[in-house]
Amino acid sequence: MSDLPDDRRLLHRVAEAHGIQVSYQGHDGLRHTVSDETLVAVLAALDCPVDPADPESLHQAEAQRRLVPWRQVLPPTVITRAGTTSSVSVHVPHGTAVTVTAVLENGDRWPLDQLEDFTAPVEVDGTLTGQATFRLPAELPLGWHTLEAVVGHDVDGRTDADPALGSAHQATLITTPERITTADTYAQRRGWGLALQLYSTRSTRSWGIGDLADLADLAAQTAEQGGDFVLSNPLHASVPAPPVVASPYSPSTRRFVHPLYLRIEDIPELAHLGPADRQRVEDLAVHQRFANTRTGSLDRDAAYADKLVALRLIHGVQLSPARRSAYRAYREAEGSGLADFALWCALRTVFDPVHPVWSDPELVPGGATAERYRAELAEEIEFHTWLQWLCDQQLEAAQRTAVTAGMRMGIMQDLAVGADRNNADGWMLQDLLVPTMSVGAPPDMYNQLGQDWSQSPWHPIRLAETGYRAYRDMLRTVLRHAGGIRVDHVLGLFRLWWLPVGGSPTDGAYVTYDHEAMIGVLALEAERAGAVVVGEDLGTFEPWVQDYLASRGLLGTSILWFEQRDGVPLPPEQYRRQCLAAVNTHDLPPTAGYLAGVHLVLRERLGLLAGSAEAERERADREIGVYLQAAQQEGFLPHGSLQDLLELAERDPDRIVEALYRYLAQAPSVLQAVALVDAVGEVRIQNQPGTQQHQYPNWEVPLADRQGAPVLVDRLDEVPGFARLLHAVDDQLRQPSAG
Structure with a gap:
């Protein structure tokens, strides 16, 4: 910074005083300086408008920032x-x-x-x-x-x-808490669990989409094999009626649950419907159950539309006194947050997102227009409130099933980075979010143009001014019926990449948060809920961050294919102890698909390869080869040449998958996740980063085996690889680790 002109140094000082990082280290290892235009835009979003051409305005902004604590x-x-x-x-x-x-x-x-x-x-x-x-x-x-x-x-x-x-x-x-103690038990005896995409995981009783009853059944089956948890995709709510966004990581709100995941037959009031309505629900169920055997793209919209028809019929049944009391207690516990979310749902079922009503400055929670609609739409608001209560009850049942079956943790919830900026959280929390900014990521080796996630960031100052209560309330709701929580992009609790709405992801800047507060609130709520916290800490970050998370009792994340140095796999005994280790993630192909290079075929077809297809395949073969040789050296694969191992991967990928999981279990990591797709032999990719829905059906791929046949939850015992892989991991983890 010393080589900068005086006016730029002054702008940088003002930005840094507001928690804006004026430079960052990119994936290329180089230091990149944020443009003045971006700094000015982010400062304006933080309520500090400046004119970089006017040194006086910069001096005044710097002085005003210094006086903030003195004015309080x-x-x-x-x-x-x-x-x-x-x-x-x-x-x-x-x-x-x-x-x-x-x-x-x-x-x-x-x-x-x-x-x-x-x-x-x-x-x-x-x-x-x-x-x-x-x-x-x-x-x-x-x-x-x-x-x-x-x-x-x-x-x-x-x-x-x-x-x-x-x-x-x-x-x-x-x-x-100084540190969370909830993961300590796994230091004594390591644990493992199943990682899955719930919407893709159906049973014979599903309505074309995996649901919370399926989650409970998966937990029970995993517990039978010795597992301690089931990690699902985020269950956050989407829009209140179709069409819905496919990605579970782009919800309308992170606090509440998507009614799409309700099991209709588990709602007690269904039994009290009249004969005609009961038959109507059964007809809808039969229609949707046909979809359970289809392996093409999932049809969320059709499933959700039919469920809403059934739910509106059931909503007309009067609650019993006991159920009415439980419903009242739930509403009181969730308070105004639930009431405002239900109001938003009611408004969205009446007005489309671009209706002029949304521009009414009084259409804010507590505003005159909002309160008028709260009265006019009372019946619709009641319906959406009731839906959230049903979700809460079925989540509670799933967690109870998991723990009763013998799991030490049970359901591990997945917390997305944020919510779509044009939906519920953006409306309910508009005083705490920054609508002129979007969250994303700078360019990296996988996304050379950067990423824009279309999510409004928390306003760090307003979070503090309101005592972090909205953040706390969201965590409390998510943790109520969870034994664990995975925090996607946990680095976002330290800093987030802000970019002006409508701008390029390359023209962003990192804005820092009070991580002592953000992590502290998470730790407090998780400790009180008895929940383990896993932070997804992959990507570019400063080395002290992982040490800080570990010191607070949060687990990190280690992915087999990413744990390497200069192309050489990191020996398992050198993995972090305080982390969740996994062979892959939802952003990578299933392991059998990775071995077969399905992602390379897809990226070549879509023109996303950085080099030639042949060069990429050779690079992939080298990477896979060194991991197969590493597993071979540990005794999990037969002796032979690298070519022999690659041929074995083509002939018997199940054997390779099991070997890689046993290899990973040599690490001292206290938790290990087994991907359900790996246990059933799926090869298709759930999500191909850098693509849109017109290019690939991201988050719409139903669970199938290697032959493309549908895999159903209540028929997992017919899939030989399921119990075999789970038993292999359980057996390996019960042996002393190398660490």
Whole structure:
């Protein structure tokens, strides 16, 4: 930065003061400087408009940023760790007395001791302002507390005569765990589980799409083989009626669940429908069950449309007193967040996304127009509220089934990075999100033009100003019936790639978040829920991030094909202990497909290969070959040449898949995920990064075996590879690891 002109150095200082990283290290290993235009746009999105051609505006912005804490008696949110002494600084007119009390969530009051603080007073808006510092004791219990500062009193506690003094100020105080303890049991005995895409995993009773009852059945079958968890794709809600977005990683909201996953027959009120309505539901079920044997693209829209017809019929049945009480308790627990989401659903079933009604400035939660529609659409709102209760109940049943079957963890939920910016979260949380910015990723070796995920980022300042409550509430809902949570792109809790809406992903910048708060809130809610946290920490990041996550008790992620150095596989004993290890991910082909190069064939057909098809195949063969030789050296494959191993992969891919999983199980990693697609011999890709739906049916591929025959949940015992691979992993993990 020292070589930059003065005005650019000043712009960079202002950006850095607002948490914007002015440069980043790309996948090419080089340092890239963010353009001035991007910095100005991101600053404006953070409520700091500047003119880079006007040094005075930059100086003023820098000065105003420095004064932010001095203008606040208390910081809006204070994060501390249980067992660790820390402090909080308050700012009051110089010479004015102040006391600070921690009011615990149970109502107890803890007066805080004032510490010596020789910070010089600062002139703030014409008032000489001093700083006082108070000790936050290590004994503070975990929880959501309140800091209360009373300014302007004498030693007897009486208020001064000046009416401007004697005021009380409050802030959120969050005491988080030093580290999560929920994964500790797996350090004593390693665990494994099944990873799957639930929508693709159907049974004879499904309505063309895998559902929560299928999830429960998969958990029970996995538990029988010794597994501890089932990791599903995100179950987040989409739009309230078809057509829906295929990708589970582009939801409408992350807090609530997609009713598409409901098992209609498990709703108790179905039994009380009249004969005609009952027959109507049965006819819909029969129609959709025919789709369970089709292996072409899934038809979410048809399945969802028929389920909604059935659900509206069932909604007309009066709840029993016990069910009515449970429903009322659920609504009270979810509060205004559920009420606003149901209102959004009702509005979306009446108005399309581009209807002029959405431009009404009063159509915000609590606004006059919104409240008018809340009354007018009460019946529709009630329907969508009821749907979420049913989802909650069926998730609870799935988790109960998993634990009862012997799993130590049960259901592991998958948390997407964000929600589509034009849908529910964007409307409900608009004061906390940045609508002019989109989240994505800078260019990398797989996406040379970068990525735009069309999701609005959290506003870091407003999150703190509101005590991180929206983030907390979302986590609480997701964790309610989960034994674990996988956080997609966990690095986003440290920094996110922001790009102006409508701009190129190459013209973005990383904006940092208070990771102590973001990780701390996640740790607190997970510890209270008894849930293991797995962070997907793949990609470009600074080395200290993984160390920080490990120190807080979060597990990382290690993928077999990515664990290499200069083309040489990392020996299993050198894998991280505190992580979830897997052979592949949903963004890679199933292992049998990877061995066969199905992704290369697809990328060649779509013109996505960086080099010639022959060169890419040779590179892939080399990569696969070194891993097969590594498994061979560990004794999991027969002796022979590299060519012999590659020929074996063509003749008997199941043997290779099992060998790679046994090889991976040599790592000390406390958890291992077994991909369901690998256990049944599927070769087709679930998601091909860098493609659109018109190019490839991403997230629409139903589960099938190597011959292309459909694989159903209640007939998994007919698939010989399923029990064999699960038994192999369980057997290997019960042996001492190399670490």
